[in-house]
Amino acid sequence: MLSDTVALSGRSLKKWIRNPFSMVPVAIQALVWLLLFGNSFNPGSALSSSGGSLGILQNVFGGATNYITFLTPGVIGMLALTGMTFLGVDFVMDRLNGYLDMLKTSPIPRTSIYFGGVLQNVVKAMFASVITFVLAFLVPDGLRPASGFGVANLLGLFFAIAMLTTVFSTLFTGISVAAKSTDSFFAVVNFLFFPVAFTSTALFPIGFFPGWLKPVAQANPISLASGAARLVIVNGALTASQFSSYFGDILGLVVYAIAFTMLGILLAKNALKVE
Amino acid sequence: MTSIIQAEGLTKKYGDKTAVDQISFDIAEGELFGFLGPNGAGKTTTIRMLTTIASVTKGKATVAGYDVAKNPGAVRARIGVVPQQLIADDELTGMENVLLFAKLHHVRDEKALKRAAQLLQLVDLQGSARKKAKTYSGGMKRRLQLAMGLVHDPAILFLDEPSLGLDIQTRAKMWDYVRKLNTDNGITVFMTTHYLEEADALCDRVAIVDGGTIKVSGSPAELKMRLGGDLLSIQVTSGTDLTGFLEGVQDVKEVVRLSDAGYRIKIPRVEKALPEIVDGITERGLKILDISFTRPTLDQVFLQVTGRQIRDGEGFGTPQISVLKEEKV
Numbered sequence: 128m129l130s131d132t133v134a135l136s137g138r139s140l141k142k143w144i145r146n147p148f149s150m151v152p153v154a155i156q157a158l159v160w161l162l163l164f165g166n167s168f169n170p171g172s173a174l175s176s177s178g179g180s181l182g183i184l185q186n187v188f189g190g191a192t193n194y195i196t197f198l199t200p201g202v203i204g205m206l207a208l209t210g211m212t213f214l215g216v217d218f219v220m221d222r223l224n225g226y227l228d229m230l231k232t233s234p235i236p237r238t239s240i241y242f243g244g245v246l247q248n249v250v251k252a253m254f255a256s257v258i259t260f261v262l263a264f265l266v267p268d269g270l271r272p273a274s275g276f277g278v279a280n281l282l283g284l285f286f287a288i289a290m291l292t293t294v295f296s297t298l299f300t301g302i303s304v305a306a307k308s309t310d311s312f313f314a315v316v317n318f319l320f321f322p323v324a325f326t327s328t329a330l331f332p333i334g335f336f337p338g339w340l341k342p343v344a345q346a347n348p349i350s351l352a353s354g355a356a357r358l359v360i361v362n363g364a365l366t367a368s369q370f371s372s373y374f375g376d377i378l379g380l381v382v383y384a385i386a387f388t389m390l391g392i393l394l395a396k397n398a399l400k401v402e
Numbered sequence: 403m404t405s406i407i408q409a410e411g412l413t414k415k416y417g418d419k420t421a422v423d424q425i426s427f428d429i430a431e432g433e434l435f436g437f438l439g440p441n442g443a444g445k446t447t448t449i450r451m452l453t454t455i456a457s458v459t460k461g462k463a464t465v466a467g468y469d470v471a472k473n474p475g476a477v478r479a480r481i482g483v484v485p486q487q488l489i490a491d492d493e494l495t496g497m498e499n500v501l502l503f504a505k506l507h508h509v510r511d512e513k514a515l516k517r518a519a520q521l522l523q524l525v526d527l528q529g530s531a532r533k534k535a536k537t538y539s540g541g542m543k544r545r546l547q548l549a550m551g552l553v554h555d556p557a558i559l560f561l562d563e564p565s566l567g568l569d570i571q572t573r574a575k576m577w578d579y580v581r582k583l584n585t586d587n588g589i590t591v592f593m594t595t596h597y598l599e600e601a602d603a604l605c606d607r608v609a610i611v612d613g614g615t616i617k618v619s620g621s622p623a624e625l626k627m628r629l630g631g632d633l634l635s636i637q638v639t640s641g642t643d644l645t646g647f648l649e650g651v652q653d654v655k656e657v658v659r660l661s662d663a664g665y666r667i668k669i670p671r672v673e674k675a676l677p678e679i680v681d682g683i684t685e686r687g688l689k690i691l692d693i694s695f696t697r698p699t700l701d702q703v704f705l706q707v708t709g710r711q712i713r714d715g716e717g718f719g720t721p722q723i724s725v726l727k728e729e730k731v
Contacts, residue, residue, distance in 0.1 A: 134505040142493035225487035232483040
C-alpha cells in the first residue's frame with residue numbers, strides 16, 4: 128500500500144521535476160501576489176501618507192512590522208489553493224486516456240491511487256511554498272521575521288503550511304479522482320475556490336471581517352494555517368499562550384485533513400470501483 | 403488441455419443497451435485466442451469484464467481459475483493487460499515506464515530490472531530504453547506497452563487491438579513478438595482485433611463476434627474450410643462446353659459456366675486438380691487464356707456469418723493469385 132502510493136506519486140513527481148517550466152508559473156504567481164497585491168494593498172503606505180501612526184497598524188496586523196510580513200503566509204495559502212485546482216487535472220487526464228484503467232487491472236489497493244495523488248500534490252505545493260517564502264525575503268520591503276527566528280521556528284512555520292497543503296490535497300485529490308471530465312472537475316473547483324479564498328485571513332486580519340462572517344473566517348483552513356505561521360514569524364520563540372494558540376490552529380487543520388481524507392477515500396473507492 | 407479462461411453466458415448491459423449478450427467460450431492454457439469483430443461488437447467490453455474493470459451483469463467468467471466478480475484480486479495478480487490506448491507516460495523513459503508497472507505488481511527491484519531489460523530486448527527497444535517515451539513512434543509505444551503488460555510474468559496476457567493504427571511492416575513485427583511470447587514463454591493470449599488478417603495470421607482459434615454475440619468460432623483453417631475451399635476461374639479459347647469434363651475432375655464441388663468460354667470451379671485444393679484440368683483442356687484442342695484462383699479468407703467467413711463486410715475500404719482485400727495470364731500454353 129505505502130510502496131504503491133510512493134511509486135504512483137513518484138511517477139508524477141518525476142515528470143514534474145523534469146519539466147523546466149513547472150516551477151516558473153509558481154514563482155511568477157508568488158511575485159505577482161507579493162509585488163502587485165502586496166504593494167497596492169499595503170495599508171502601511173496608505174497610513175503613512177495620511178500621517179497615521181504605524182504602531183496602530185502593527186497592532187492590527189498581529190505585530191507584523193510591514194504588510195508583506197503579514198501577507199506571506201496568506202500568499203502561500205492562496206497559492207496552495209490555486210495550485211491544487213491545477214494539479215487535479217492530472218487525474219482527470221489519466222482517467223480519460225486510459226491510464227487509470229491500466230492501474231485498475233493491477234493488484235494495487237484502490238486507495239493507494241488516491242493517496243499517491245495526495246502525496247504528490249503535497250510535495251508540489253510544499254515546493255511552491257518554499258519558493259514563495261524565499262521570494263518574500265528578497266522583494267523590497269519584504270518579509271521580516273522576529274529577530275530570534277531560528278531553525279525550530281522555520282520547522283514550526285513549515286509544519287503549519289504542510290498541514291494546510293495536506294488539507295487541500297486530501298480534498299481536491301478526492302474531487303479529481305471522482306471527476307469524470309475536466310469540465311465537472313472545474314465546475315466543483317470554481318464553486319469552492321472563491322468562498323474558500325475570500326473568507327480567509329490570507330490577505331487581511333480578522334478585524335476587517337464583519338461580525339457574522341468572523342466565525343467562518345476563523346474556521347477557514349487558510350486562516351488557521353496563516354494564523355499559526357504568523358505567530359511563529361512575528362514572535363520567533365512562542366510563549367505558552369501563543370503556543371496553545373498555534374496548537375489550536377494545527378489541531379483545526381488536522382480535523383479538516385482527517386475529514387477530507389475520509390471523504391476522499393469514499394469518493395475514490397466509489398469512482399474506482401468495478402463499473 | 404486444461405482451460406484457463408472460461409465464460410458462461412457472460413452478459414454486460416449498460417442501461418438498456420446490451421454490449422455483450424450471453425457469450426460462452428473456453429480457452430485452453432497456452433492458446434492464442436482471438437476475438438474478431440467490428441468496432442462496437444463487444445470485444446473491449448468482454449476484455450474489461452475478464453480483466454476485472456467492468457462488472458458482470460449476468461453469467462460467469464473465470465480467469466486462471468478465479469471468478470472475476472468474486473475474486474478480482476487473484477485474477478489481477480495473474481494477468482497482464484495491454485490496452486488499445488497509448489498510455490505510456492511521455493515524460494518517463496521506456497525503462498521507467500516498465501519499472502513502474504513492475505513496482506505496482508510488487509516485483510522485487512533486481513528481478514524487475516532484469517525482466518524489464520529482457521522484455522525491452524524482446525520488443526527491440528533496448529536501444530531506446532533510456533529515451534523518453536515522447537520520442538517514440540506509435541509502433542514503439544505499442545511495443546513498450548507490451549513490455550509494461552508483461553513485466554510481472556503473467557500467465558495470461560490480454561491484448562486489446564495490439565496493432566491498431568500500425569503500418570503493415572510494424573504490424574507484422576508485432577505479430578512476431580506475440581507469437582514468440584506465446585510459443586517460447588507459454589503465455590496464454592486473449593486478444594481482440596478487427597483486422598481479419600491479424601486473426602488469421604496469429605490466432606490458434608478465433609471467435610467471430612458481432613452485436614455482442616459469438617457468431618462462430620474455430621481455428622482460422624477450420625472456419626475457411628466451411629466455405630468449401632478454393633475458387634478457380636478459367637478462361638479458354640471458345641468452342642466446346644467443358645462443364646461436363648470439369649464436373650468429372652476429382653474433388654470438384656461445383657462448376658459454373660460464366661460465359662461461352664469462362665468457368666468458375668469450386669474445389670477444396672486447387673493445386674491437386676490443376677494438372678488434370680490443364681491436360682483435359684489441352685487434349686480437347688483448347689488453349690487457356692487466363693487462369694486464377696482465390697483462397698477463402700476470414701473476410702468471406704465473416705461475410706457469411708454476419709451478412710456484411712467487417713469494414714469497407716480498409717484491409718488488404720481478397721488475395722487474387724494469378725497463376726497464368728494471357729500466356730499461350
